[in-house]
Amino acid sequence: MHLHKYEKIWLVFGIASLIVFLSVVGVSAFSHDHTPSGGMDTIDPEKVNETAPFDNPGVSQLDDDTYQVTIVAMAFGYNAPEMKVPAGKEIIFKVTSTDVVHSFTIDNTKVNMMVVPGQITTKSYTFEKPGKYLILCNEYCGTGHHMMSSEIEVY
Amino acid sequence: MIAVKDRKIALANIGVAYAAFLIGTLAGLLQVFIRNDALQLPAWLDYYQILTAHGVLLALIFTTFFIFAFFTTGMSKSIGTFGPKVRLYSWVGFWVTLFGTVMATVMIVSGKASVLYTFYAPLKASGWFYVGLALFIIGTWISSFALIGHYMAWRRKNKGHLSPLFAFMTITTIVMWLIACLGVVATVLFQYIPWAFGWTDTINVELSRSLFWYFGHPLVYFWLLPAYMAWYLIVPKLLGVKVFSDSLARLSFVLFILFSIPVGFHHQLTEPGISNFWKFLQVVLTFMVIVPSLMTAFTMFANFEISGRKKGAVGLFGWFRMLPWKDVRFTSIFIAMAFFIPGGAGGIINASFQLNEVVHNTLWIVGHFHITVGTPVAMTFMGLTFWLIPYLTGRQFTKSMQRLGFVQIITWTIGMLLMSTSQHILGLLGAPRRTAYAGYNNHPSALEWFDGILTSHVTMAVGGSILFLSAMILMYIVIMTMFLSPKAERPEDFVEFPLAESDKEHTPKFLENWAIWVGIAFALIFIAYAIPIGDMIQNAPPGSKGFITW
Numbered sequence: 001m002h003l004h005k006y007e008k009i010w011l012v013f014g015i016a017s018l019i020v021f022l023s024v025v026g027v028s029a030f031s032h033d034h035t036p037s038g039g040m041d042t043i044d045p046e047k048v049n050e051t052a053p054f055d056n057p058g059v060s061q062l063d064d065d066t067y068q069v070t071i072v073a074m075a076f077g078y079n080a081p082e083m084k085v086p087a088g089k090e091i092i093f094k095v096t097s098t099d100v101v102h103s104f105t106i107d108n109t110k111v112n113m114m115v116v117p118g119q120i121t122t123k124s125y126t127f128e129k130p131g132k133y134l135i136l137c138n139e140y141c142g143t144g145h146h147m148m149s150s151e152i153e154v155y
Numbered sequence: 156m157i158a159v160k161d162r163k164i165a166l167a168n169i170g171v172a173y174a175a176f177l178i179g180t181l182a183g184l185l186q187v188f189i190r191n192d193a194l195q196l197p198a199w200l201d202y203y204q205i206l207t208a209h210g211v212l213l214a215l216i217f218t219t220f221f222i223f224a225f226f227t228t229g230m231s232k233s234i235g236t237f238g239p240k241v242r243l244y245s246w247v248g249f250w251v252t253l254f255g256t257v258m259a260t261v262m263i264v265s266g267k268a269s270v271l272y273t274f275y276a277p278l279k280a281s282g283w284f285y286v287g288l289a290l291f292i293i294g295t296w297i298s299s300f301a302l303i304g305h306y307m308a309w310r311r312k313n314k315g316h317l318s319p320l321f322a323f324m325t326i327t328t329i330v331m332w333l334i335a336c337l338g339v340v341a342t343v344l345f346q347y348i349p350w351a352f353g354w355t356d357t358i359n360v361e362l363s364r365s366l367f368w369y370f371g372h373p374l375v376y377f378w379l380l381p382a383y384m385a386w387y388l389i390v391p392k393l394l395g396v397k398v399f400s401d402s403l404a405r406l407s408f409v410l411f412i413l414f415s416i417p418v419g420f421h422h423q424l425t426e427p428g429i430s431n432f433w434k435f436l437q438v439v440l441t442f443m444v445i446v447p448s449l450m451t452a453f454t455m456f457a458n459f460e461i462s463g464r465k466k467g468a469v470g471l472f473g474w475f476r477m478l479p480w481k482d483v484r485f486t487s488i489f490i491a492m493a494f495f496i497p498g499g500a501g502g503i504i505n506a507s508f509q510l511n512e513v514v515h516n517t518l519w520i521v522g523h524f525h526i527t528v529g530t531p532v533a534m535t536f537m538g539l540t541f542w543l544i545p546y547l548t549g550r551q552f553t554k555s556m557q558r559l560g561f562v563q564i565i566t567w568t569i570g571m572l573l574m575s576t577s578q579h580i581l582g583l584l585g586a587p588r589r590t591a592y593a594g595y596n597n598h599p600s601a602l603e604w605f606d607g608i609l610t611s612h613v614t615m616a617v618g619g620s621i622l623f624l625s626a627m628i629l630m631y632i633v634i635m636t637m638f639l640s641p642k643a644e645r646p647e648d649f650v651e652f653p654l655a656e657s658d659k660e661h662t663p664k665f666l667e668n669w670a671i672w673v674g675i676a677f678a679l680i681f682i683a684y685a686i687p688i689g690d691m692i693q694n695a696p697p698g699s700k701g702f703i704t705w
Contacts, residue, residue, distance in 0.1 A: 002402070003403070004400075006453075007450075007457075010449060011446070011449060011450065014445065014446070015446060018442055018446075021442075022442055025438070026435060028509065029509055034509045035431045035508075036425045036508065036511060037425050037426075037512070038425070038426065038427050038430070038431060039427045041427070042695070043696060044697040045699050046700075075702070099277070100277055100278050100702050100704055101364075103516060105516070105585075105587070107585040108585060108600060112513070112516070116360055116361055116427055116428060117277060117699045118361065118695070119428045119696065133600075134598045134600045134601060136601075137587075138516035138588065138589075138590070139589075140589045140590075141278075142278070142702075142704025142705045143201065143704065143705045144704075145203070145589075145590060145591070146590045146591040146592065149598070151598070
């Protein structure tokens with residue numbers, strides 16, 4: 001198959017950039033833990049309210065520098081009383097759903113988690129600035145989808 | 156001119172495509188005004204119904220029917236008139252697809268299926284909605300097999316020859332479509348239908364999502380490849396040159412079969428149930444599609460330059476001025492290509508693993524697919540419509556239609572620039588997609604989104620209105636060239652099918668050896684999906700009951 005000289009240059013340059021780019025993404029992901037939200041833990045979607053840690057949703061301190069926030073998402077709101085967390089500490093969010101698919105998305109942050117019934121989504125995040133952050137659902141979940149929101153206070 | 160009976164098949168498909176286009180764009184217009192809080196729908200109609208209709212009618216129905224019209228015409232032209240069996244199955248396929256479409260649309264309009272066009276479980280629509288979807292897919296399969304039969308008959312008669320490039324590309328697209336549909340057929344037949352009719356109690360949600368996206372990404376390429384066919388085969392003819400390289404064109408198309416399917420996880424990067432390793436593996440496979448895309452880009456610019464220099468262009472960029480700008484068939488497709496540059500770049504951002512968190516399910520994504528399927532694909536189809544309908548009806552494409560065509564593509568360009576730019580920026584600020592108007596209790600950060608000049612309510616609404624105006628001009632052109640324009644009588648009045656010549660003397664034969672390409676495609680699919688899907692089935696949590704939350 002004949003390739004024009006310029007086309008060879010173009011493709012070699014393109015493929016080389018691709019390799020560099022994918023390496024950057026890969027190294028950042030796996031050696032610096034910059035991975036998107038996820039997790040392999042499962043849960044019975046009908047027994048969420050009886051299963052730890054979702055039987056007691058809200059903020060709990062795991063150790064000096066780590067907090068866990070457990071949230072139950074449902075049409076059309078989030079069950080997690082008094083979400084107040086400190087800035088500069090690692091916050092581990094754990095979310096699941098009792099009904100359809102939702103998201104747990106905190107505006108102005110990288111926290112953007114899909115919430116799938118039967119699965120537990122986990123994301124670790126450290127807030128830099130104190131303030132009141134808007135939480136919203138960005139996955140269509142029904143008539144009241146656009147009303148599904150909450151707030152987290154970072155102090 | 157192709158046989159009258161083949162023309163009828165193509166025209167029926169175009170008719171359905173543009174009926175869907177009409178209703179779909181109207182739904183789009185309503186949406187921009189509802190999102191701006193400028194319009195309140197009557198109680199019997201809801202934002203999410205309109206959103207479902209907009210997505211299904213434009214992204215699924217308009218595209219699919221148009222694509223089959225284009226394939227039918229091109230196959231009849233490049234490898235000969237359909238035999239009676241091919242014709243019969245093309246009609247059966249058309250009616251089954253249409254029947255499925257109508258069934259699903261009735262369910263959406265009557266409010267029994269406000270599940271959007273991704274129909275994520277455990278939102279549970281009426282079982283008949285899923286039956287409609289299944290019939291739609293089965294209908295496209297029947298039409299696909301009709302075209303494959305036509306192609307195989309040609310191959311039998313022309314042993315040892317490569318098929319014409321149009322036929323090869325059509326079959327490539329169809330092969331990809333057939334493999335891609337396996338995922339959606341599996342989930343609809345074995346998961347959704349038994350569950351929606353109450354034969355099973357629960358559904359494995361994560362599995363259904365993964366099977367959907369196994370189909371959902373190649374679906375995008377099912378829209379895009381016919382547009383690429385126009386870029387590879389129609390544009391050179393309009394420029395007065397041959398296909399740049401027959402073998403490169405074929406190679407890039409088979410690479411699209413390989414790298415458009417085992418990549419669905421890049422739509423699921425922020426969700427649980429798939430480990431990071433498998434997500435990242437599919438991200439890498441996703442990016443392989445950049446290789447044939449670069450080949451395509453090179454070919455396009457090579458065509459432009461060769462054509463310009465042939466017409467006497469000098470200097471490094473002199474050829475640019477020599478392009479046939481006054482030909483609406485060319486200019487429309489050129490604008491479509493130009494939109495695909497930011498569109499493709501945005502796609503790379505979306506699929507970049509952790510970067511996806513910034514944009515996932517925000518308005519950015521809506522902006523993204525309006526400058527991929529909404530313009531590069533749709534405007535290429537518009538550019539084809541300008542000659543395809545008059546070619547099929549034997550009517551003239553008059554000077555005034557040509558002028559109107561320019562008004563149409565320019566308004567579409569302006570409207571889309573305004574609307575998609577504003578959607579991209581709003582998405583980066585955090586505004587969610589697929590969401591009716593909500594001020595989130597006037598939360599300050601939600602109010603901030605709409606403060607900018609480009610992100611104000613006004614910009615999006617103006618953009619959306621201009622787009623609707625453009626769509627109506629196109630509908631006028633469609634109706635005129637379909638039914639009302641004067642019949643062509645003198646030879647110079649007939650509209651041609653501009654199909655470029657392709658020199659296949661040096662094209663290696665293995666490029667048309669389907670066993671190789673289908674084999675590699677399935678191997679890649681197996682590598683990318685076997686273990687994670689097996690894991691989803693074996694370690695599944697208790698399933699979900701259905702919910703009707705609308």
